Amino acid sequence: MLIKTVAQPGLTGRARELLLAITSAALAAILVVLPAPAAEAQGQGLVRVDTGWLRGEVGEDHVRFTKIPYASPPIGERRWRRPAPPAAWSGVRDATVPADPCPQPANDGTELIIGLEDCLTLDVVRPRTDRRGRLPVVVWLHGGELTSGAAAEYDGARLAVHGDVVVVTINYRLGALGFLANPVLDAEGTVSGNYGLLDQAEALRWVRRNIDRFGGDPGKITLAGQSSGARSVCTQLASPGSRGLFHRAITQSGACSTEVMTKITADAKGDRAIEEVGCADAGSHRDVTACLRRVPLADLLRTLRGVGHPLGDRRDAAWGPVAGTPYLPWQPATALHYGLTADVPLLVGSTRHEARGVVLNALPDLTEDRYALLLRTLLGADSDAVLAEYPANEFDSPALALATVLTDRNYACPALTTAQSARRHGPVYAYEFREEAGPIDGTLYGAYHSWDLPFLFDVSIRNSQFPPLTAQQQRLSRTMIDYWSSFAHTGKPNRPGLPAWPAFNTGGTVLGLSADRIRPTSYAAEHRCQFWAAL
Numbered sequence: 001m002l003i004k005t006v007a008q009p010g011l012t013g014r015a016r017e018l019l020l021a022i023t024s025a026a027l028a029a030i031l032v033v034l035p036a037p038a039a040e041a042q043g044q045g046l047v048r049v050d051t052g053w054l055r056g057e058v059g060e061d062h063v064r065f066t067k068i069p070y071a072s073p074p075i076g077e078r079r080w081r082r083p084a085p086p087a088a089w090s091g092v093r094d095a096t097v098p099a100d101p102c103p104q105p106a107n108d109g110t111e112l113i114i115g116l117e118d119c120l121t122l123d124v125v126r127p128r129t130d131r132r133g134r135l136p137v138v139v140w141l142h143g144g145e146l147t148s149g150a151a152a153e154y155d156g157a158r159l160a161v162h163g164d165v166v167v168v169t170i171n172y173r174l175g176a177l178g179f180l181a182n183p184v185l186d187a188e189g190t191v192s193g194n195y196g197l198l199d200q201a202e203a204l205r206w207v208r209r210n211i212d213r214f215g216g217d218p219g220k221i222t223l224a225g226q227s228s229g230a231r232s233v234c235t236q237l238a239s240p241g242s243r244g245l246f247h248r249a250i251t252q253s254g255a256c257s258t259e260v261m262t263k264i265t266a267d268a269k270g271d272r273a274i275e276e277v278g279c280a281d282a283g284s285h286r287d288v289t290a291c292l293r294r295v296p297l298a299d300l301l302r303t304l305r306g307v308g309h310p311l312g313d314r315r316d317a318a319w320g321p322v323a324g325t326p327y328l329p330w331q332p333a334t335a336l337h338y339g340l341t342a343d344v345p346l347l348v349g350s351t352r353h354e355a356r357g358v359v360l361n362a363l364p365d366l367t368e369d370r371y372a373l374l375l376r377t378l379l380g381a382d383s384d385a386v387l388a389e390y391p392a393n394e395f396d397s398p399a400l401a402l403a404t405v406l407t408d409r410n411y412a413c414p415a416l417t418t419a420q421s422a423r424r425h426g427p428v429y430a431y432e433f434r435e436e437a438g439p440i441d442g443t444l445y446g447a448y449h450s451w452d453l454p455f456l457f458d459v460s461i462r463n464s465q466f467p468p469l470t471a472q473q474q475r476l477s478r479t480m481i482d483y484w485s486s487f488a489h490t491g492k493p494n495r496p497g498l499p500a501w502p503a504f505n506t507g508g509t510v511l512g513l514s515a516d517r518i519r520p521t522s523y524a525a526e527h528r529c530q531f532w533a534a535l
Helices: 013-033 036-041 157-163 175-179 195-214 228-238 263-276 285-294 297-303 332-337 356-362 368-389 398-422 471-490 529-534
Strands: 046-049 052-055 062-069 092-094 121-127 135-141 166-170 216-226 248-252 346-351 428-433 510-513 518-521
Touching: 046 195, 062 157, 121 157, 121 195, 135 195, 135 228, 135 471, 157 166, 157 471, 166 195, 175 195, 175 297, 195 216, 195 228, 216 228, 216 471, 228 248, 228 332, 248 471, 332 398, 346 398, 356 398, 368 398, 398 428, 398 529, 471 510
Parallel strands: 052 092, 135 166, 135 216, 216 248, 248 346, 346 428, 428 510
Antiparallel strands: 046 052, 062 121, 121 166, 510 518
16 A cells, blocks of 8 residues: 655645644554565565564565564663563664674683673564465574574574575573572572573563564464574473473474583582672672672673583583573473473484584594593593493594594483483474585584584674585585474474475484485484493
8 A cells, every 4th residue: 555645735734734644644554554574575674563663674585684672681780680671662773783792702712702781682584575474483592502602693594585484593691691690699589590591581472472573473483592502492491481482492402401500509600700700798688789780791701701621511610501490490301301391393403423523623633541531531430431432443533532422422312312201292303414514624524513504594603614515515405494494384394395204213213414315314323322321
């Protein structure tokens, strides 16, 4: 519908102003009820959410909206508090500017801090289409050990256009700002420790309220993530407070069987942190929290980096989810085992050589003696059995032996356990990404951790560079997008024209994904999961 303001002979100035006001009001009313896809088809890129108007960027085949607030800035007195609803704005908000990441170390060998505390925003990208009907929604949680990463690192346009879905990527609080737990914060009335995960849930509530304005279906939301983003999906599955916020789940290279910190452990870690930033002797609980909120951001993050051993168990060293709280009453593994998680279909998997990247980068010249010492340090009493099962001379190098141990122990077998527990309560589809990357600076990393990401997104992770996809790999990328988006549409990855993907059963076989073949693979046997289960 087109409304024109036409000059009317004989009207007074006041009458013309009244006519213009009525016309403008009518236009605004029409835009409010006009479905978002139709508005975008006219090249406007305009959407009204519950806090105001947005103007996005209209591309050839998609429309993108960036830096949309889903909660109030967690700054000042709002640092270490539950997310609050965002404030409304007047006029049309520019939703084409890049979003700031949440504060995090630059991880470039310097002491620099990047990002802003005012970071609780999300990006939305959808196909540019005139077709009727609502599209399924994929909400993506980035990885980064819950201390780094950003929504803007994942361009979901390719997934949105080829998969016919709306893709939402979100920022959430990281590190100490997202996961500090302590009784001094509990005394304010909210059990502390899971602020970053509460942010994720708040973003899901925003999606439920607003995604229909972008042509999305609030009744078909898939929550997906990779690495620590996948483990975040696990906590949302286990959280009673997140029931009904999503309808399917995808975990990539992050298992629900991995334990998280208990409240007792997290509080003790919080005690040490509060002492490190100089607030332990501030006085009352209120004085201590006031002191914490006065600590400059850069000082806070430089002091409380919370980095664990890059090859070992980071549960107690790094910042992360806290079990034994109202948000997360149980360990995710316990909730999954007993059917206490959200009753949704699950797509779960890992890459074939998860740990090769970090091991071959950190320890390329590892010796047999050093390999044995590292296993004793990491595994204690179990190290002799592991050395017997994974002798260094069985592999091309001790570094590859260590990478295989860590892949099987930390990624593959926990993913298998996750699938085995989940299948008792709902449909599960399990995979292994087996496509190997070409040489990077002369090193063969295989199907390493995160290498699956550019097959779904156009990725620009800081300090990471993925090799370009070959023509064969581009075809695998399209197949994976078809599987993932079919799962978002129906709760099943299968669709006509794709190799069949059977539901997971107890046999330990999963669907292997590689450019030259897609077929079932003996996952449990290859990764020696029976051995690890017996330890």
